[in-house]
Amino acid sequence: MTINYQDQVERVSQETLDVFETISSAVQSQLGEPYSTGPTALASVNTFTSGEAVKSLSNIDSARRRSLEVLAKEPAIARVVARRTDGAAVIYYICRDTPAANPGGGKFLAGRNSPAGRLASLDVGDDFDIRTPGGVQSVEIVEKALFHPQRRDSRWDSRNSILEGEAYGPITVVSLLDALAVHVALEDDSTLLDSILADDEKATNVINGIRRSVITKMGLRDQPILDRYQDEIFRLPLSSQLLIIGPPGTGKTTTLIRRLGQKLDREFLDNDERRLADSSRVDSGPEHADSWLMFTPTDLLKQYLKEAFARENIAAPDQKIATWSGFRQRLARNRFRILKASDGGGPFIMKEGETFLQPELLGRQTAWYEDFENWQGGDFWEELRVAAELLEKTAVAEAARLGRTLGTVVAEAPAVSLSRALLDLIGASADVEGLLTSMKEETDAVLRRSLNLQVNRNHQFLEELAAFLDGLSAADEDAEEQDGEDEEELQAPRTRMAAAASGYLRNLRNQARARSGRRAMGRTSRAARIADWIGDRSLPDADLRQVGESLQIQAALRKFTNPIRRYLNGVPARYRRFRRARQPQGIWYIGSAIPANDVDPQEVDVMLLCTMRAASALVRDRTIRRNIDDPPYAVLKNFQGIVRNQIMVDEATDFSPITLACMGALSSPTIQSFFACGDFNQRITPWGSRTTDDMRWAFPKIDVRPIQVTYRHTRQLNRLAKEIVRLCSGETVEVALPKNVDNDGWPPVLGVDLAHRDDIVDWLTSRITEIERLTKPLPSVAILVNNEADVGPLADSLKAALADENLNVVACYKGQFVGHDNDIRVFDVQHIKGLEFEAVFFVGIDTLATLRPELFDKYLYVGATRAATYLGLTCVGSELPQKIYSLRGDFIAHWKN
Numbered sequence: 001m002t003i004n005y006q007d008q009v010e011r012v013s014q015e016t017l018d019v020f021e022t023i024s025s026a027v028q029s030q031l032g033e034p035y036s037t038g039p040t041a042l043a044s045v046n047t048f049t050s051g052e053a054v055k056s057l058s059n060i061d062s063a064r065r066r067s068l069e070v071l072a073k074e075p076a077i078a079r080v081v082a083r084r085t086d087g088a089a090v091i092y093y094i095c096r097d098t099p100a101a102n103p104g105g106g107k108f109l110a111g112r113n114s115p116a117g118r119l120a121s122l123d124v125g126d127d128f129d130i131r132t133p134g135g136v137q138s139v140e141i142v143e144k145a146l147f148h149p150q151r152r153d154s155r156w157d158s159r160n161s162i163l164e165g166e167a168y169g170p171i172t173v174v175s176l177l178d179a180l181a182v183h184v185a186l187e188d189d190s191t192l193l194d195s196i197l198a199d200d201e202k203a204t205n206v207i208n209g210i211r212r213s214v215i216t217k218m219g220l221r222d223q224p225i226l227d228r229y230q231d232e233i234f235r236l237p238l239s240s241q242l243l244i245i246g247p248p249g250t251g252k253t254t255t256l257i258r259r260l261g262q263k264l265d266r267e268f269l270d271n272d273e274r275r276l277a278d279s280s281r282v283d284s285g286p287e288h289a290d291s292w293l294m295f296t297p298t299d300l301l302k303q304y305l306k307e308a309f310a311r312e313n314i315a316a317p318d319q320k321i322a323t324w325s326g327f328r329q330r331l332a333r334n335r336f337r338i339l340k341a342s343d344g345g346g347p348f349i350m351k352e353g354e355t356f357l358q359p360e361l362l363g364r365q366t367a368w369y370e371d372f373e374n375w376q377g378g379d380f381w382e383e384l385r386v387a388a389e390l391l392e393k394t395a396v397a398e399a400a401r402l403g404r405t406l407g408t409v410v411a412e413a414p415a416v417s418l419s420r421a422l423l424d425l426i427g428a429s430a431d432v433e434g435l436l437t438s439m440k441e442e443t444d445a446v447l448r449r450s451l452n453l454q455v456n457r458n459h460q461f462l463e464e465l466a467a468f469l470d471g472l473s474a475a476d477e478d479a480e481e482q483d484g485e486d487e488e489e490l491q492a493p494r495t496r497m498a499a500a501a502s503g504y505l506r507n508l509r510n511q512a513r514a515r516s517g518r519r520a521m522g523r524t525s526r527a528a529r530i531a532d533w534i535g536d537r538s539l540p541d542a543d544l545r546q547v548g549e550s551l552q553i554q555a556a557l558r559k560f561t562n563p564i565r566r567y568l569n570g571v572p573a574r575y576r577r578f579r580r581a582r583q584p585q586g587i588w589y590i591g592s593a594i595p596a597n598d599v600d601p602q603e604v605d606v607m608l609l610c611t612m613r614a615a616s617a618l619v620r621d622r623t624i625r626r627n628i629d630d631p632p633y634a635v636l637k638n639f640q641g642i643v644r645n646q647i648m649v650d651e652a653t654d655f656s657p658i659t660l661a662c663m664g665a666l667s668s669p670t671i672q673s674f675f676a677c678g679d680f681n682q683r684i685t686p687w688g689s690r691t692t693d694d695m696r697w698a699f700p701k702i703d704v705r706p707i708q709v710t711y712r713h714t715r716q717l718n719r720l721a722k723e724i725v726r727l728c729s730g731e732t733v734e735v736a737l738p739k740n741v742d743n744d745g746w747p748p749v750l751g752v753d754l755a756h757r758d759d760i761v762d763w764l765t766s767r768i769t770e771i772e773r774l775t776k777p778l779p780s781v782a783i784l785v786n787n788e789a790d791v792g793p794l795a796d797s798l799k800a801a802l803a804d805e806n807l808n809v810v811a812c813y814k815g816q817f818v819g820h821d822n823d824i825r826v827f828d829v830q831h832i833k834g835l836e837f838e839a840v841f842f843v844g845i846d847t848l849a850t851l852r853p854e855l856f857d858k859y860l861y862v863g864a865t866r867a868a869t870y871l872g873l874t875c876v877g878s879e880l881p882q883k884i885y886s887l888r889g890d891f892i893a894h895w896k897n
Contacts, residue, residue, distance in 0.1 A: 005168050005169075005171065005206065006179075006206070008163065008165060008168055009163065009171075009173055009176075009179045009206055010179055010180060012079065012143075012145055012163055012176075013173070013176035013177070013179045013180050014180060015079075016076075016079060016145070016147065016158065016161075016176060017155075017156050017157070017158075017176055017177065017180070019075070019076060019079075019093055019107065020075040020076065020149055020156035020158075021156055023071060023075035023076065023093075023095075023099070023109070024071075024072065024075050024156065027068050027071045027072045027075075028072065030068055031065070031068050031069070031072065066097075066313050067097040067098050067313065070096055070097040070313050071095060071096075071097060071099065073149075074095075074096050074149050074224075075093075075095070075149055075156070076093040076094060076095050076109070076147060076149065077094055077095065077096050077112065077120070077146065077147050077148075077149070077224045077225060078093070078094035078112075078119075078120035078144070078145065078146050078147065078224075078225055079091065079092070079093055079094070079143070079144070079145040079147070080092045080094065080119040080120055080141060080143070080144050080145075081141070081142050081143035081144075081165075082119065082128070082130070082139035082140065082141055082142070083139060083140045083141075083142045084137060084138075084139050085137075085138055085139075089142070090106070090108065090139065091106060091107045091108070092107075092108050092109075092110055092116060092119055093107060093108070093109050093110075094109075094110055094111075094112050094116075094117055094119065094120040094225070095109055095110070095111055095112065096111075096112060096224055096312075096313075097111060097313055098111045098114075098265075098267070099111060111268075112224070112225065113258075113261065113262040113265060113268045114267075114268060115130075115131060116130060118231055118235070119141065120144070120146070120225045121225060121226050121227060121228045121230070121231035122141055122144075122228055123141070123144070123228065124141050124142065124143065124144050124164050124165065124166060124169075125140070125141065125142075125166070126140070126141050126228075127139070127140050127141075128140075128141065142165065142166050143163075143164070143165045143166070144163075144164050144165075145161060145162065145163045145164070146161060146162045146224075146225055147161050147176075148160055148161065152177060155177060156177075157175055157176055157177035157178075158173075158175075158176045158177075159174065159175060160172055160173075160174060160211055160213070161173045161176055162210055170209065170210055170740045171206055171207065171208055171209070172206070172207040172208075172209065172210055172211040173205060173206055173207075174204070174205045174206070174207070174211075175205060178205050179205055179206070209740050209741065209742055210738070210740050210741040210742070211741075211742065212714075212741060212742055212743070212869075214775060214779050214838055214868075214869075215779055215780045215836060215837060215838040215868050216777070216779050216780060216821060216822070216838070217780055217821035217822070221251075221254070221711070221712070221836060222311060223251055223254045223711070226251065226254070226255060226258060227251075227709065229707065229709075230251055230254075230255045230258075230707065233255055233259070233705055233707075234255050234256075234258045234259035234262060235262065236259075236703075237270075237272070237273060238263050238269065238273040238276055238277065238645070238646075238671060238673055239273075239276060239671050239672060239673055240673065240675070240703065241664075241672065241673070241674045241675075241699050241701055241702040241703065242674070242675050242676070242702065242703045242704075242705060243652065243676050243677070243678070243692075243695050243699075243702055243703070243704045243705070244256070244675075244676070244677040244678075244705050244706075244707055245677075245678065245679060245680070245692075245704060245705070245706050245707070246677075246679060246706055246707035246708060246710075246735075247679055247681070247708075247710055247721065247733055247735045247865070248679065248682065248710065248712060248713075248721070248836075248862075248865035248866075249710040249711055249712025249713055249836065249865070249868075250707040250708065250709060250710050250711070250735075251707065251711060252677035252678070252679075252707060253305070253308070253650050253677060253834060254308075255677070255707075256294075256648055256650060256675055256676075256677050257305075257308055257309060257312055257314070258312070259648075259675055260292060260294070260314065260646060260648055260675075261312050261313075261314050263646060263673075264288070264289045264292065264314065264646075265289070266288065266289070276645075276670065276671050277291075277645060277671075279670055280645055280668040280670045280671050282637075282640045282641065284641070285640070285641060286644075288645055290320075291644045291645035291646065291668070292320060292644050292645060292646040292647070292648065293320055293321075293322065293644045293646075293647055293648070293663075293666060294316075294320065294321045294322075294647075294648040294649070294650065295322055295323070295324050295327065295647075295648070295649045295650070295655075295663055296321065296322075296323055296649075296650045296651060296834070297323065297324070297650075297651050297654040297655065297685070297833060298323065298815055298831055298833060298834075299323055299814075299815060299816075300812070300815035300816065300831050300832070300835070301650065301651065301833060301834045301835070302321050302322070302323055304834065304835060305321055305650065306321055309321070324655060324659060324662075324663070325352075325601070328601065328604060328605065328608070328662075329350065331608060331642070332346070332350070332604050332607070332608060333345060333346075335638070335642055336568075336569075336607075336608065336611055337569045337572060338571075338572050338604060338607050338608065338611075339604070340597075346572050347572055347573065347576065347597060348572060348576075348597055348598070348599045348604070349597050349598055349599070350599055350600070350601060350604055351598050351599070351600055352601060354598075354600050355590075355600045355602065356589055356590055356594045356598070356599070356600050356603070357588060357589060357590065357600065357602060357603075358588060358589065358590060361588055362686055362687065363690075365602075365656055365657060365658055365687070366657055366658070366694070366697045368588050368606070369606050369609065369610075369658050371582075371587075371588070372575065372578050372606055372610065373610050375574075375578050375581075376571060376574040376575065376578060376610065377418075379574050379577065379578075380567060380570065380574065381410060381413050381414070383559060384406070384410045384425075384559055384560065385407070385410050385411075387406075387555075387556035387557075387559040387560070388403050388404075388406040388407035388410055388556075388560075389403070389407065390403070390552065390553070390556045391403025391406065391553065391556050391557065392404050392407060394553055396439075396553060398435050399435060399553050399556075399557070402428065402431055402432060402435065402557070402560075403556075405428055406425070406428060406432075406560055409421065409424045409425055409428070412424075417617075417621075418567075418614065418617060418618065419617065419618050419620075419621035419623075419624060420621075422563045422564050422567065422618070423621075423623060423624070425560055425563040426563060426564070426632050428560065429560060429561060429562070429563070429632065432557050432560045432561055433561055435557060436554055436557040436558060436561065439550055439553060439554050439557075440554055442550065443547050443550050443551060443554070446539070446543060446547055447505050447508050447509070447539075447547070448505070450508065450538070450539050451501060451504055451505060454504075454537050461537075462497050462500045462501060462504075463497075463500075465500040465503065465504060465533070466496050466497065466499065466500035468530075468533050469499070469500060469503055469530070472526055472529065472530075503530065504534070507527060507530045507531055507534060508534075508538060508539060508544075508547075509547075509551055510527045510531070511531055511538055511539075511544055511548075512539070512544045512545070512547040512548035512551055513548050513551055513552065513555075514548070515541065515544045515545050515548050516544075516545055516547075516548025516549050516551070516552055517548070517552070562632060563632075564618065564632060564633060564635055564636060565632075565634070565635045567614065568611050568614060568615055568635055569635070571607050571610050571611045572607055575603070575606070575607050575610075576596065579594070579603075580596075602656065602658070602687060605656070605658045605659050605662055606658060608662050608665075609658055609661050609662045609665065612639070612662060612665035612666070613661070613665050615635075615636055615639040615665075616639075616643075616665050616669045617669075618636055619636055619639065619640060619669045620669045620670070624636065628640070642666065643666055643667060643668045643669065644666060644667065644668065645667075645668050645671050645673060646667070646671075646673045646675070647663055647664060647666055647667045647673065647674050647675070648674075648675050648676070649663055649674075649675075649676035649677070649678075650676075650677060650678075650834060651677075651678050651682070651833050651834055652676035652677060652678035652689065652695075653678035653679060653680050653682060653683040653688050653689050653690075654678070654682075654683060654684060654685045654688045654833065655685075655687075655688060655689065656687040656688065656689060656694075657689050657694040657695065657697050657698045658698075659687075660676070660689065660694075660695070660698045660699075661697075661698035661699070664698060664699055674699060674702070676695075681725050681729070681731070681733065681858070681861055682833065682858065682861060682862050682865075683858055684830065684833065684855055684858045684859055684862055686854070686855070692704050706734065708734050708735050708736050709735075709736050709737070709738055710735050710736070710737065710738075711738055712836055712865075712868045713737075713743075713865070713867075713868060714743055714744060714745025714746070714868070714869050715737060715743045715744055715745065716744075716745050716746065716747050716748065716890075717745065717748065717864070717865075717867060717868075717869070717871055718735065718737060718743075719890070720748060720864065720871070720887065720890055721733070721735075721861065721864060721865050722735060723884075723887055723890070724857065724860055724861050724864060724884060724887070725857075725861060727883055727884055727886065727887070728856075728857030728860070728861070728883050728884070729857065745869045745870075746774075746869065746870060746895055747890060747891060747892045748864075748870075748871040748872060748873065748890065748891050748892075749767060749870075749871070749872045749873075749891060749892055749893060749894055749895060750872070750873050750874075750875070750880070750888075750891035750892075750893070751763040751767075751872065751873070751874040751875070751893075752874075752875045752877065752878050752879065753875070753876075753877065753878050754874045754875065754876065755876045755877075757793065757794065757797055758797070760794070760843060760874060761794070761797045761798050761801050762801070763874060764783065764798055764801075764841055764843075764872075765798070765801045765802060766894065767841065767870075767872050767894065767895065768781060768802065768805075768807070768824065768839075769805060770894060770895040770896060771838075771839050771870050771895065772805075772807075774895060775838065775869070777822060778807065778822060778824075779837075779838030779839060779869075780821070780822075780837040780838050780839070781824045781825070781837060781838070781839045781840075781841075782824075782825050782826075782827060782832065782835070782837040782839070782840050782841070782866060783798070783824065783825070783826045783827070783840075783841045783843060784826075784827055784828075784829040784832060784840065784841065784842045784843065784863045784866075785826065785827070785828060785829065785843050785844070786828075786829060786843070786844050786847055786848045786851060786852075787828060787851075788813065788814065788828045790828075790843070791811045791812065791813055791826050791827065791828055792811045792813065794811075794826055794843070795809050795810060795811035795826040796809075796811070798824070798826070802824070807822075807824060808820070808822075808823045808824065809823065809824045809825075809826065810823045810824070810825055810826070811826050812825050812826060812827045812831070814828070814831065815827060815828065815830075815831025815832070829842070829848070829859050829862070829863050830859075832862070832863065832866055833862060835866055836866055836868060837866055837867060837868065838867070838868050838869050838870060839867060839868075839869065839870035839871070839872075840863065840864070840866045840867035840870070840871055840872070841871075841872040841873075841874070842860070842863045842864065842871075842872070842873045842874070843874050844874060844875070844876055845860065845873045845874065845875055845880070845881060846875045846876055846877050846879070846880070846881050847876055848860070849881035849882075849883065856881070856883070857883060860884070870895070873891070
């Protein structure tokens with residue numbers, strides 16, 4: 001390196017460390033100031049009438065303090081010198097968070113999420129338009145530096161800083177502080193020895209090109225400054241729908257997190273985005289800063305992301321980062337009437353790990369959903385058509401008149417939107433409810449008189465009936481009866497006697513409907529057994545027939561009460577009928593018997609999507625939004641309480657298009673913000689999305705952006721990853737390594753004929769000790785096995801073998817986030833999506849090819865690409881699996897040389 005380079009290094013180092021100290025001092029001073037929500041500040045606020053004001057002050061205070069704490073640890077992460085058109089230079093220091101104060105002297109601070117923060121993502125020589133109080137000003141970037149600040153001996157330093165200018169670089173400066181120390185050490189009376197030692201220290205402190213970072217602990221790589229393409233993506237408008245596609249190590253997840261962080265802060269939203277955020281707020285709903293959800297496929301990745309969010313100063317509790325499996329259950333059980341709950345809930349029990357669907361459906365998931373969605377819509381309107389026809393033919397004049405009016409609305413429904421058709425029904429609902437109420441009062445009175453008569457005749461009647469009911473099982477109830485939506489929703493009886501009284505009245509209604517419809521109840525059904533016990537203690541035949549006719553009219557009327565609630569809450573019952581209709585036809589479902597109450601997780605997603613898509617479409621209707629607080633829209637008001645302004649999905653290709661559409665339906669209907677990232681080559685679930693067509697089915701307007709620069713892998717491992725995809729799928733992966741980085745590493749190693757655990761442990765021990773000799777201290781190491789049962793035994797054996805090296809091995813059961821930074825971890829391969837390590841060993845790769853032939857290439861690709869520098873594979877037999885046999889020449893036996 002020339003002396004001119006050293007002059008540049010010293011100049012930038014001195015200025016930068018001075019700015020670090022200035023920012024740090026200003027931050028420490030501000031951290032010592034009292035809170036604005038302290039007693040003095042609150043004295044002027046009426047806390048009884050200004051609760052929102054106090055909350056706002058508190059939020060501002062806590063956010064400001066978090067920002068200051070970030071700056072205290074990291075004063076700045078980049079320095080950019082921009083030249084204006086008049087030739088004057090302006091220096092910007094870019095901070096991870098909102099800056100506390102400008103350092104002066106012609107230097108300016110900017111948060112990286114601000115418009116000026118984009119300067120740090122551009123290259124030397126690029127032009128950029130900066131918005132200033134005087135208007136937009138064009139500048140050219142002439143110098144750029146990226147920092148990793150840290151305190152050292154009570155002074156600021158930056159390790160492995162990257163400097164570049166028009167006439168030099170990029171270069172890596174190991175220590176800015178050491179660069180200044182070398183300069184100070186060379187006094188006028190320095191000896192030749194001093195000069196030689198100083199020159200040697202300069203050479204080791206400044207490295208041409210960009211040094212690769214070593215992954216020393218398990219966690220998402222910290223990339224404080226994104227590249228220009230990633231930076232452009234995360235600044236897209238709030239209302240965007242985007243899928244980032246790219247190979248491992250390209251910073252997809254980091255871009256996702258940065259996107260969320262920027263859009264949560266109102267300071268960085270433009271006027272249109274603020275208007276959208278404000279208009280989407282509903283009563284008692286979260287503020288925009290808290291209105292977001294991120295979904296991940298595994299609990300391990302969830303914990304991994306939480307740590308990354310904490311580094312970005314984003315509060316991320318479990319309520320905001322979730323696995324879909326857990327969120328699905330809560331949604332279907334507690335929010336929608338799909339899964340059974342302790343207080344009743346829906347009709348179904350979800351069977352995790354089971355499927356009632358044909359294997360061929362994997363490639364036709366969207367067709368299955370569309371078949372059900374069309375079928376259930378037709379079934380809903382057909383029920384209403386039959387009900388209106390029944391009313392029109394009845395002898396009750398008011399019911400006949402309503403039947404004609406409602407029949408016209410139902411007939412016109414196919415030609416109008418769902419919201420318009422349901423609104424027309426709501427317009428007639430007042431008359432419907434009035435007639436229904438009067439008829440119900442009459443039949444209730446008749447039934448109640450019969451119950452009073454039986455109790456008066458036998459004071460133990462309810463006790464005897466309760467004892468009989470106790471001996472019956474709810475499972476005796478017919479599926480047909482469970483499908484019924486005719487009964488009004490009644491509060492569950494609180495006492496045993498009340499339950500017996502309710503059971504008597506309900507059974508009399510069942511008898512009346514059967515008599516009026518001239519049909520018999522199923523002999524073995526619960527209703528028939530109760531009717532047999534009641535015997536002659538029922539109503540006379542003439543009264544039963546009259547009550548039954550009235551109940552038929554009431555049932556028809558009830559189908560027109562609260563039509564929005566009935567449409568949405570009726571989806572599970574219609575799904576049961578759909579499955580019962582399609583299974584005998586050999587369509588979609590397995591041929592063996594399916595318990596009427598059982599569903600698999602994919603079926604739950606279909607019902608959720610049908611319900612939420614309809615709810616979202618209804619909420620977008622202006623008339624409905626304007627009247628959302630009225631009783632007919634209560635179910636939509638409840639739906640508004642679960643939607644969020646931003647929905648983010650990591651490893652999106654592991655989710656089915658139906659599941660992804662469910663997640664998208666949770667986005668605020670007025671914003672519809674959805675950001676996801678993934679890689680189709682890393683899909684390790686049979687139900688996962690396979691192509692961009694799957695994504696566009698779920699989100700017709702989604703923008704698919706590829707990212708191609710991988711920052712994780714060495715040249716050797718990058719080539720191996722591309723070859724695995726080419727050999728296994730016939731596709732070509734477009735991927736590039738970063739410029740000016742020393743991307744050379746080590747070839748992967750292969751161990752063969754390792755059938756016994758002792759042989760595997762010996763081989764792993766040798767390779768791990770080789771890594772420690774090459775990279776000190778030992779970097780992060782992961783060992784991947786083919787099933788959960790192998791995790792513990794291998795970890796225990798390897799831990800004993802490495803005890804003399806003072807290295808610890810931990811078993812990460814079910815992908816748990818355990819151990820310390822320098823521990824060697826053992827995982828089942830299915831749990832390691834999204835993680836990265838410096839070294840990865842894949843045990844028994846040929847066994848995996850036999851166990852999981854349909855997903856072998858995906859698991860291999862995912863496992864191999866977790867490694868940044870060192871990769872090792874073992875085989876039980878003597879050769880690699882046939883699919884990748886031609887890669888044998890890419891492997892070596894060991895890293896000793």
